[in-house]
Amino acid sequence: MTGPDEPRKEGQDGTGPDRTMVSSPPPSPVPAEEGAAPDRTRISVPPDAPGDAGDERTAFMAPGGGEDATRISVPSAPSGPDASPAAEEARVPILSAGTVINNNYRIAGVLSSGGMGAVYHGVEIGTGDPVAIKAILPDLAADPRAGALFRSEARMLRQLADDAIVRYYNYVHDHALERYFLVMEFIEGITLSDHMARSGPLPPAAAEALIRRLARALSRAHALGVIHRDLSPDNVMLPGGAVAEARLIDFGIARSARLSEEEAPGTFAGKLKYVAPEQLGHFGGHVGPETDIYGLALLVGAALSGRALPMGNSIEEAAERRRRVPDLSGVSSGLRPLLTHMLEPDPAARPASMEEVLRLIEHPHLLPPRYGGPSAAVPGGLTLPPGLGRPGAARAAGAGQGAGPAPDPAPQPPRDRAALRLIGGLAAVFLALLGAAGWYGWTAGLIGPGKAPEGGIEARLPPRQGAGRAGFLAAWQSGPCSYLTRVETGPRAGVVERYGRRRGDAAEDNAALAEAYEARFGSRPAVLDRPVAEPQCAVLDFARSLQARPGPLPVLSATPEQVASGEEVRAAVAAPGPARLWVALVAPDGAVYDLTDRIGPDGRLRFGLSLPEGAAAAPQLLLAVAATRPLASAATATDGTPAARLLPAVLEEIAGRGGGAGVAVAHLELLPPEPAEDG
Structure with missing residues (x-):
C-alpha cells in the first residue's frame, strides 16, 4: 500500500x-x-x-x-x-x-x-x-x-x-x-x-x-x-x-x-x-x-x-x-x-x-x-539496626557498623537514573516485608510446587551458549526444582551453588557433578547446597530457563549468608550498561515482593531482621533480572503475587520480544533468636 x-x-x-x-x-x-x-x-x-x-x-x-x-x-x-x-x-x-x-x-x-x-x-x-x-x-x-x-x-x-x-x-x-x-x-x-x-x-x-x-x-x-x-x-x-x-x-x-x-x-x-x-x-x-x-x-x-x-x-x-x-x-x-x-x-x-x-x-x-x-507499618517483633529508618528518613552517621563491609559488585559503566535508584531507602520496606513474614512464622510447604516454564516458551528464547561453564551447569540433569550456578566474584569465586529441595542423595550427585565439571574444565569445584522451600521452586525454574542465554547478566550478593534475628544484612546489585533491573524478594511461601524502586544510588541495601522465639529457620531468596527493556509484567504485579504465577508471565514477556535477559539469585537463611537464659 x-x-x-x-x-x-x-x-x-x-x-x-x-x-x-x-x-x-x-x-x-x-x-x-x-x-x-x-x-x-x-x-x-x-x-x-x-x-x-x-x-x-x-x-x-x-x-x-x-x-x-x-x-x-x-x-x-x-x-x-x-x-x-x-x-x-x-x-x-x-x-x-x-x-x-x-x-x-x-x-x-x-x-x-x-x-x-x-x-x-x-x-x-x-x-x-x-x-x-x-x-x-x-x-x-x-x-x-x-x-x-x-x-x-x-x-x-x-x-x-x-x-x-x-x-x-x-x-x-x-x-x-x-x-x-x-x-x-x-x-x-x-x-x-x-x-x-x-x-x-x-x-x-x-x-x-x-x-x-x-x-x-x-x-x-x-x-x-x-x-x-x-x-x-x-x-x-x-x-x-x-x-x-x-x-x-x-x-x-x-x-x-x-x-x-x-x-x-x-x-x-x-x-x-x-x-x-x-x-x-x-x-x-x-x-x-x-x-x-x-x-x-x-x-x-x-x-x-x-x-x-x-x-x-x-x-x-x-x-x-x-x-x-x-x-x-x-x-x-x-x-x-x-x-x-x-x-x-x-x-x-x-x-x-x-x-x-x-x-x-x-x-x-x-x-x-x-x-x-x-x-508502612513496622510489624511487631521487628528491630531496626542503628541508623536505619523508614524510606526518606536521614541516615545517622556511623550507621550500620559491626556487620563488616558488603561485597563489592562487579565494576560497571554508569547506569541511567532509573537503574541507579534500585536500593536506597530500602531498609523499612525490606524490613517490613521480611519481618512480617518472619512474624507469621514462614515455613516450607505452604503452597504447592511451582511449575517449570513450558518448553514452548523456552523454544522462543535465544539458544543457550552451551560451550561455557554456565551452559554446562544449565544442561546438568539434576531433576526438577534445581538451579546450578557458579560464583564468579568474591571469596567464594569458583564455587558451584546448588539451589533446590533438600535431597538424601545430594552428596552423591554433588560428587558426580564435580567430577564431570573437572573433566570438562580442568578444575574440581566445591559444590555448596542452597536449600529452598517448595513454593520457591518457581524461582529456580525461571532462573534455569534464562541461564546461559544471550543477555545482560546482573551481579547480586548478600552477606552474611545466615542471618541471626536482629543482625544486619548487607546486599549489593549491579547490571551492565543500560540494562534495566528488576529485583524482588521471594519468601518461603512463594510470595514475590518488588524491591526495584528501593535500591540506592550505590546499588546497595542494608536491613535488619528479627523472628520470635520458637519460629523455624526459613530460606529467603533475592532475585535480580536484567533486561534490555523494562518488564511490564513484573512492574505492574501486586506484592504478594505467587512466584508460580508471576514468573512464568515474566518469562513469557521476555520470550515474546526475543529474549535478552539475565538472572542472578542470592540465598539468605533467617534464624530465630536464641532462647533467653533463666535467672
Missing part, C-alpha cells in the same frame, strides 16, 4: 496536528483567525460541544511569546469574499473532499490544520473503514529537513502499540500530489477537556483509572525512546465519552529520546499550562521520560479539579511558577501525594519512570513521608 520511500516525521517543532478527535459530521475547512500566528494548530470540536472549552488548547509557541494562546472553537465558515485577507493568507492549503491518495484513501473532510500540515477525515477505499490522514504541506515536503522529521515521526509512531494510544496504520508518498501522508486510526468521541467542560471534575476513582491507563501507555512509548511532550486534557480522547477507554493522541510534537534538539526547529513544544520546567529551559532543558511524568501529573490534576492548575499565563509567569510544586489544595483525592512527587521542579526528584508511577499508585506507602502518603 505504500511506496518505497521511508516515513517522514512532522511536528518536532511542536506544529504537527496529530488530532484524531472526531465527531460526525466532519467539520468543514476552518480559516485561521485574522492576525493569528500561522503556526497555531486549529482543532475542530463536535457541534454539540460547549462553546467555552475552559482550558488552553493552542499547541505551539516559541519562548517569549508572552501569552498562553487559546484554542479557538469557531463554526465552519467558507472562504471567499467574507474571509479577511489576513485569514486567507494564513490558511493552510486544504485538499478537497473526494481527493484520492495513492489509490487507497479518499478524503472526506478536514479535521484540523496547522503549521506543518493538516489532518483529514478519510476513508480506506478497499474496506470503507474511516481513517484519519495527516498531510505535510507541499512546500515543507520539498524541504529535506521537514521531510526527515515527518519520516522520523512515522517510523517512531508505527512502533507504538497500546490500547491507550491512537494507532498509526500506514505511511504514503503520493507522487501525483507530491505530498506525504500518515494514516491513523479515526476515533469517534470527545476529548477529556470537553468532558470536563460538560461534566466537571472526574471522580477520584475515574482519575486513578485514567492515570493508570495513560502511565502504562507512556511506559511503552518511553521504552521505544518516544517522549510525548504535550500531555493535556485536549490530547486525551474518550471514545464514546468513556474515561475507562481513554486514548492518547497528538504525538505530532513527540520527540525520540535519540534525537537532539538541533534536529528539529524550535525550542518549545506543548501547551503552556501543561509543560514541564525543563521545556521552558530549567534544569538544562533536557526533555525525557520525567517530562511526561510532570505533564501527566498536570493533566490528572486538571481532571480532578475540573480546570487547568494555576501554572501561569505567560512564558515568564509559567517559568516562575515551575520553580516550586504547584498548589494542589483543590485536588481532593488520595492521588495528591503522588501528584506532588510527580510535580517536583527538578526532574531528578520525580519518580524515575512511568513504571515507578504505577508502583506508587499500587503501593502508596512507598512514597517518601514528605509527600504526606501513608507510612
Whole structure:
C-alpha cells in the first residue's frame, strides 16, 4: 500500500496536528483567525460541544511569546469574499473532499490544520473503514529537513502499540500530489477537556483509572525512546465519552529520546499550562521520560479539579511558577501525594519512570513521608539496626557498623537514573516485608510446587551458549526444582551453588557433578547446597530457563549468608550498561515482593531482621533480572503475587520480544533468636 520511500516525521517543532478527535459530521475547512500566528494548530470540536472549552488548547509557541494562546472553537465558515485577507493568507492549503491518495484513501473532510500540515477525515477505499490522514504541506515536503522529521515521526509512531494510544496504520508518498501522508486510526468521541467542560471534575476513582491507563501507555512509548511532550486534557480522547477507554493522541510534537534538539526547529513544544520546567529551559532543558511524568501529573490534576492548575499565563509567569510544586489544595483525592512527587521542579526528584508511577499508585506507602502518603507499618517483633529508618528518613552517621563491609559488585559503566535508584531507602520496606513474614512464622510447604516454564516458551528464547561453564551447569540433569550456578566474584569465586529441595542423595550427585565439571574444565569445584522451600521452586525454574542465554547478566550478593534475628544484612546489585533491573524478594511461601524502586544510588541495601522465639529457620531468596527493556509484567504485579504465577508471565514477556535477559539469585537463611537464659 505504500511506496518505497521511508516515513517522514512532522511536528518536532511542536506544529504537527496529530488530532484524531472526531465527531460526525466532519467539520468543514476552518480559516485561521485574522492576525493569528500561522503556526497555531486549529482543532475542530463536535457541534454539540460547549462553546467555552475552559482550558488552553493552542499547541505551539516559541519562548517569549508572552501569552498562553487559546484554542479557538469557531463554526465552519467558507472562504471567499467574507474571509479577511489576513485569514486567507494564513490558511493552510486544504485538499478537497473526494481527493484520492495513492489509490487507497479518499478524503472526506478536514479535521484540523496547522503549521506543518493538516489532518483529514478519510476513508480506506478497499474496506470503507474511516481513517484519519495527516498531510505535510507541499512546500515543507520539498524541504529535506521537514521531510526527515515527518519520516522520523512515522517510523517512531508505527512502533507504538497500546490500547491507550491512537494507532498509526500506514505511511504514503503520493507522487501525483507530491505530498506525504500518515494514516491513523479515526476515533469517534470527545476529548477529556470537553468532558470536563460538560461534566466537571472526574471522580477520584475515574482519575486513578485514567492515570493508570495513560502511565502504562507512556511506559511503552518511553521504552521505544518516544517522549510525548504535550500531555493535556485536549490530547486525551474518550471514545464514546468513556474515561475507562481513554486514548492518547497528538504525538505530532513527540520527540525520540535519540534525537537532539538541533534536529528539529524550535525550542518549545506543548501547551503552556501543561509543560514541564525543563521545556521552558530549567534544569538544562533536557526533555525525557520525567517530562511526561510532570505533564501527566498536570493533566490528572486538571481532571480532578475540573480546570487547568494555576501554572501561569505567560512564558515568564509559567517559568516562575515551575520553580516550586504547584498548589494542589483543590485536588481532593488520595492521588495528591503522588501528584506532588510527580510535580517536583527538578526532574531528578520525580519518580524515575512511568513504571515507578504505577508502583506508587499500587503501593502508596512507598512514597517518601514528605509527600504526606501513608507510612508502612513496622510489624511487631521487628528491630531496626542503628541508623536505619523508614524510606526518606536521614541516615545517622556511623550507621550500620559491626556487620563488616558488603561485597563489592562487579565494576560497571554508569547506569541511567532509573537503574541507579534500585536500593536506597530500602531498609523499612525490606524490613517490613521480611519481618512480617518472619512474624507469621514462614515455613516450607505452604503452597504447592511451582511449575517449570513450558518448553514452548523456552523454544522462543535465544539458544543457550552451551560451550561455557554456565551452559554446562544449565544442561546438568539434576531433576526438577534445581538451579546450578557458579560464583564468579568474591571469596567464594569458583564455587558451584546448588539451589533446590533438600535431597538424601545430594552428596552423591554433588560428587558426580564435580567430577564431570573437572573433566570438562580442568578444575574440581566445591559444590555448596542452597536449600529452598517448595513454593520457591518457581524461582529456580525461571532462573534455569534464562541461564546461559544471550543477555545482560546482573551481579547480586548478600552477606552474611545466615542471618541471626536482629543482625544486619548487607546486599549489593549491579547490571551492565543500560540494562534495566528488576529485583524482588521471594519468601518461603512463594510470595514475590518488588524491591526495584528501593535500591540506592550505590546499588546497595542494608536491613535488619528479627523472628520470635520458637519460629523455624526459613530460606529467603533475592532475585535480580536484567533486561534490555523494562518488564511490564513484573512492574505492574501486586506484592504478594505467587512466584508460580508471576514468573512464568515474566518469562513469557521476555520470550515474546526475543529474549535478552539475565538472572542472578542470592540465598539468605533467617534464624530465630536464641532462647533467653533463666535467672
